[in-house]
Amino acid sequence: MSNEKSFIKRAMQVQLKTGAKTVSKEDAEAVDSQAKPKTGPGAFVAHLAKTDEVRIENTKLLDDLKTWQDAKPVKHLDARFVHPSKWMNRLEESFCNDDFLALKNDIESSGGNVQAIKVRETPGSDPKVYEIIFGHRRHRACLELGLPVLAVIENNISDIDLFKEMDRENRARKDLRPYEQGLIYKKVLNEKLFPSLRSLAQSIGVNAGLASRYVALASLPDVVIKAFESPLDLQYAWATKLSEVHTRYESEMIERAKLLCERAPRLNSTLVYQKLIEPTNQHEAKQVDSSVASNNSHAKRMTKIFGGSGERGFITSNPKMMTLTINIKNIQAHRMPELESLIQEVLEKSSLNKKEIQDDQSQSVVSHNT
Numbered sequence: 001m002s003n004e005k006s007f008i009k010r011a012m013q014v015q016l017k018t019g020a021k022t023v024s025k026e027d028a029e030a031v032d033s034q035a036k037p038k039t040g041p042g043a044f045v046a047h048l049a050k051t052d053e054v055r056i057e058n059t060k061l062l063d064d065l066k067t068w069q070d071a072k073p074v075k076h077l078d079a080r081f082v083h084p085s086k087w088m089n090r091l092e093e094s095f096c097n098d099d100f101l102a103l104k105n106d107i108e109s110s111g112g113n114v115q116a117i118k119v120r121e122t123p124g125s126d127p128k129v130y131e132i133i134f135g136h137r138r139h140r141a142c143l144e145l146g147l148p149v150l151a152v153i154e155n156n157i158s159d160i161d162l163f164k165e166m167d168r169e170n171r172a173r174k175d176l177r178p179y180e181q182g183l184i185y186k187k188v189l190n191e192k193l194f195p196s197l198r199s200l201a202q203s204i205g206v207n208a209g210l211a212s213r214y215v216a217l218a219s220l221p222d223v224v225i226k227a228f229e230s231p232l233d234l235q236y237a238w239a240t241k242l243s244e245v246h247t248r249y250e251s252e253m254i255e256r257a258k259l260l261c262e263r264a265p266r267l268n269s270t271l272v273y274q275k276l277i278e279p280t281n282q283h284e285a286k287q288v289d290s291s292v293a294s295n296n297s298h299a300k301r302m303t304k305i306f307g308g309s310g311e312r313g314f315i316t317s318n319p320k321m322m323t324l325t326i327n328i329k330n331i332q333a334h335r336m337p338e339l340e341s342l343i344q345e346v347l348e349k350s351s352l353n354k355k356e357i358q359d360d361q362s363q364s365v366v367s368h369n370t
Contacts (some may be wrong), residue, residue, distance in 0.1 A: 037257075051365035075154070076151075079148060079151075082143075084131075084136055084139075085131050085166065088132070089170065091177075091231060094180065094232070095140050104144065108145050112142065115122070117134065117138050117149060117151050118134050118151065120157055121130055134165060134166045135151075148201075154250060164203060167184070174182045177232055178236040180232070182213075185214055186215050186219065189215070213240065216240070216242070217234050217236075217319075223255070224254070226257070242277065245276060245277050256276055301316070303317075
């Protein structure tokens, strides 16, 4: 067989050189003999050339192998055998809001998640079980739809690197809420994954002040969080004020939160925030009022007022001009006549008191003349 292959090869060489359609065995052997080196140095040079070809081919194969060694396997996994990470940074509310429903519908129409999640294999599991590195919402959508989940499998990854990848991926997508962000930062600190908040911030590449405010939101008492319609409503901008009130007026804040939890119907989250920070507003108002009163009893004065159903406003009094201005927002319509009646009652009492004083003065004059 090898002799036949050699003959065919020599025949093809003759055809290429002569253009002949058929080649005799003698012609093929003549060409073959011309191709072979006839001296020792020639044979050695031919050997080197052949060796160089093999070396080039081996180098190319090694480069190809290195490229594929760095690649991670991507495959469809049974979503039932893919579990959330212990560092999961999603609240259950994130799996039932409008954003999640839109994602779920998109995955259903595509027949699965187009953008792969990332997982690591749980050591020693049989059958194989995987832990999510990132992509918890995509996995949940596939799980609820009964679809396999497309996943990249990364096994050689530590807890710290897992957390950093999860945090980086979520911040790039910009769909993690401030309270969720604060919860996971607080958790990794409590679990000693990082020695300090500053170390955590440096490791994941975020501002330490930003991370501190996220943790402040997550450190509020449970009753305060429950006062909001959803913890996902908490805003980054609220962190400093809420933390300040909690530190300085903890008991007042908790009492207000309890009342807000029991209130029906519930207030929206913006009004809840305003109600929770009222202890400082009232305290500051009292300080201003007492300061003004001690300096000048005839000076213009403003007093902040807060109602039990979200009413807010102020009363401005000007003794010198003898004026009183009342400005209140969020008053329910059925309460307005009540307030008007109370003001009228106060004014009528003042009028009666003035008449009584005038009558007393008149009687005093008559008695004196007599």
